[in-house]
Amino acid sequence: MEHLDKLEADSIYILREAYKKLGKLGMLWSIGKDSTVLLWLTQKAFYGHSPFPFIHVDTKRKIPAMIAYRDKIAQEWGLELIVHTNQKAIDEGMGPEKGRLACCKALKTDALKEVVHAYGFDGLIVGVRRDEEGSRSKERVFSERQADDAWDYANQPPELWNQFKTDFPKGHHIRVHPLLAWNEIDIWEYIRRENIPIIDLYFAKNGKRYRSLGCACCTGQIDSTADTLDKIIEELKHTKTGERAGRKQDQEDSYAMQKLRKEGYM
Amino acid sequence: MSLNIVVVGHVDHGKSTVLGRLLYDTRSLPLGAVEKVKKIAHDTGKPFEYAYLLDAFEEEQQQGITIDTTQIQFATRKRDYIIIDAPGHKEFLKNMISGAANAQAALLVVDAKEGVQEQSKRHGYMLSLLGIRAVYVLINKMDLVGYDQHTFNDVAHDMKEFLASLGVSPLAYIPVSGLEGDNIAQLSPHTPWYKGESLLAALDLLPEGREATEKPLRLPIQDVYKFDARRIIAGRLEAGTIEPGDEIAIYPAGRTTVVTALPHWRENDKKTQAIAGESTGIQVRDEFFNKRGEIITKKGEKPPLVTRSLRASLFWLGKEPLLFHRKYKLKLATAEVEAELGAIVKIIDAAELKKQENRTEIRQNDVAEVVLKLKEEIACDLFTECPATGRFVLVDGYDVAGGGIVLAAEREDDKLREKTMKYIMEHLPYNGELTVIVEEGKVARLERVEKEVFSGLDGAGI
Structure with missing residues (x-):
């Protein structure tokens, strides 16, 4: 089997396991390249159907083009879309000037928790990858979150032979990670092969492009002339900087992501 | 296809360091990883540790141990690898197994100074149990024993003896130093007596696994979908191939039918045949009740x-x-x-x-x-x-x-044998060799025990 075929087959297997075994299920869609690939894989796994809703945690600080793209795709594909904002925190003045990690926690982690509990999700499908960042490299494919959404990362259960964690107490939920084995270049090569519609913020304009998408206030662009899929793939094969180097919250602390994710961040 | 390799061995024998070094020397670390570890070393006033490239958790870095398994991608000119770093501490055996269960080959790391230890053996045993036969033994920290050939030979001999008793014969024993980089990406001048390959070259010599496509069809049913007019039986082919027209038998019941179509989403996804490894779906002629867990096989091929x-x-x-x-x-x-x-x-x-x-x-x-x-x-x-x-x-x-x-x-008589044996162990004082002989579905006799004991058993209604 070819590399991309194998990744695709394994991700579809994981999506189908989640659908069969996890009761109420939702998929996080951040509008970025990874979760858009997940959207595509869902259509493949279920033969043109999306048997669960898609969730967007809107911090109201996203790059405006992301929101326009989100609404366009959701309509075209007929997606059931849940958009949720932690409005209370915003009304109380939460923002990156209060500390980036505090802001991420309030507007992303806490907002996500509110959605999980409001809808009673047993499973949340998330597009994180091992190669993105250290704490994600230690993740399981089916990763349990406790009643308070905490990740007990130092005591993860064994996961072997595609037998995933499908037994857990009521009130806990499972984060399902179908893209864990993919790397950044795999994602782009798959987008090229499948001709997946992707938001144009990733393509260079005037010598700059986004490599990772997030809130406008905390996401930087990189210097780049890559304005096509081929050029992006070529650029990534030679770059020496990290994918999330433009994400300012990651730079706040050496273990920023571990700390955020322990509390329930995606 | 990439090859998955797990790195195992006793705690502190330097698995993460060897691996970090291999990735560093071949420039195959995830982007930004080296810079991040340099920053952490600088912030904490500690020396740069290759192991931190894999041990991402704060607790792992502070305590200098691997808690959970990490997978990292790595490529040579020949092929792609996924390298799985597994913890060596006994407490984290469950994490070691999570890593090793996904591997086709293994690197077993042994400290040249400490020699073969408890987890070296336990991990060796786990590899044999998991069916991993392609193994290299790395005798690490050769710098600490002055690159001494005799020390290397002694440790290699001990490991060889143990593994032989498990039926595992490693492909090679390689003297290395993760810290100094000896025999990792290239052969070291410190070990002129070593005539084998560097670790990097040895990896490329690992044999490819046999293609599961050539084996009898095994398609475990994952789910049955009815999103539209099509009734689709979904699953991943674990072995063999399947295509429309195939006569299939579905076990345990063994009912037979014929594949009528391989459904698809877009025109581009249309296929005439599905092969081992693919997540697929089939439509069949006779729509009897199918259940997750049943295994679809091909009529005429070896049944499960x-x-x-x-x-x-x-x-x-x-x-x-x-x-x-x-x-x-x-x-x-x-x-x-x-x-x-x-x-x-x-x-x-x-x-x-x-x-x-x-x-x-x-x-x-x-x-x-x-x-x-x-x-x-x-x-x-x-x-x-x-x-x-x-x-x-x-x-x-x-x-x-x-x-x-x-x-x-x-078989039935095996069950009877086990049941009899269990009864004896639980109810009768007996310390020694005992064989239960089962003939024609009945306990015929117990060898090396008196007839009386057996008669008593008979009355117990076994």
């Missing part, structure tokens, strides 16, 4: 085993021991069935390879040969014939607490 009693090699990871008279959930491919311990054939101390006598429970980190009784019949294969349908996990409460491989499907 159908049984309610499995003889298996098993490793136990649960904090609570595996006990008689307790119900567990057995998951094999997509099948799930209630299981109970039927008999303990033997319990092995994986580090000493000694049989444990007179135990009625299997404890955490034990390896055992057992008979499991299942509430319903399932279809499966011997592990040696089709790994994906010949291995299972046991769930205790909410967690996977053990795993194992199928050695045999028990």
Whole structure:
């Protein structure tokens, strides 16, 4: 089997396991390249159907083009879309000037928790990858979150032979990670092969492009002339900087992501 | 296709360092990883550690140990690899197994100064149990023993003797230093007596696994969809191929029908044949009830085993021991069935390879040969014939607490033999060799015990 075929087959297997075994299920869609690939894989796994809703945690600080793209795709594909904002925190003045990690926690982690509990999700499908960042490299494919959404990362259960964690107490939920084995270049090569519609913020304009998408206030662009899929793939094969180097919250602390994710961040 | 390699061995023997060094020297680290570790070293005033490239958790870096397994991608000119770093501490054996279970080959790291230790042996045993035969032994920290050839030979000899008793014969023994980089990416001037390959070159010599496509079809049913007019049986092919027109038999029941179509989403996804490894779906001619856990096979090819009693090699990871008279959930491919311990054939101390006598429970980190009784019949294969349908996990409460491989499907007389043996162990004082002879579905005699004992048994209604 070819590399991309194998990744695709394994991700579809994981999506189908989640659908069969996890009761109420939702998929996080951040509008970025990874979760858009997940959207595509869902259509493949279920033969043109999306048997669960898609969730967007809107911090109201996203790059405006992301929101326009989100609404366009959701309509075209007929997606059931849940958009949720932690409005209370915003009304109380939460923002990156209060500390980036505090802001991420309030507007992303806490907002996500509110959605999980409001809808009673047993499973949340998330597009994180091992190669993105250290704490994600230690993740399981089916990763349990406790009643308070905490990740007990130092005591993860064994996961072997595609037998995933499908037994857990009521009130806990499972984060399902179908893209864990993919790397950044795999994602782009798959987008090229499948001709997946992707938001144009990733393509260079005037010598700059986004490599990772997030809130406008905390996401930087990189210097780049890559304005096509081929050029992006070529650029990534030679770059020496990290994918999330433009994400300012990651730079706040050496273990920023571990700390955020322990509390329930995606 | 990439090759998955797990790195195992005793705690502190330098697995993460060897690996970090290999990745560093071949410039295959994830982007930004080196800079991040340099920053951490600078912030904490500690020296740069190659191991931190893999040990991402704060606790791992502070304590200098690997807690959980990490997977990292790596490429040579020949092929892509996924390297799996596994913890060496006994407490984290469950994480070591999570890593090793996904590997086709292994690097077993042994400290040249400390020699073969408990986890070196236990991990060696686990590799043999998981069916990983392609193994390199790395004798690490050669810098600490002055690159001495005799030390290398002694440690290699000890490991070789132990592994031979498990039927594992490593492809090579390589003297390395993760810290100094000797014989990692290239051969070192410090070991002129070593005539083999560097680790990097040795990796490229690993043989490719046999293509599962050429084996008999095994398609465990994952789910049945009816989103639209099509009724689609979904699953991943674990072996073989399937295409429209194929006559299939679905086990355990063995009902037969014909594949009519391989449905697809977009025109581009249209296929005339699905092969091993692919997640696919089929439509069939006769729409009888199909259930997740059944295995689709091709008529005329070797059928799977159908049984309610499995003889298996098993490793136990649960904090609570595996006990008689307790119900567990057995998951094999997509099948799930209630299981109970039927008999303990033997319990092995994986580090000493000694049989444990007179135990009625299997404890955490034990390896055992057992008979499991299942509430319903399932279809499966011997592990040696089709790994994906010949291995299972046991769930205790909410967690996977053990795993194992199928050695045999028990026949009726085997069950009777186990039952008799268990009765004797529980009810009669007997310390010694004992053989139960079963003929024509009845206990015929017990060798090396008096007739009287047997008569008493007969009355007990076995």
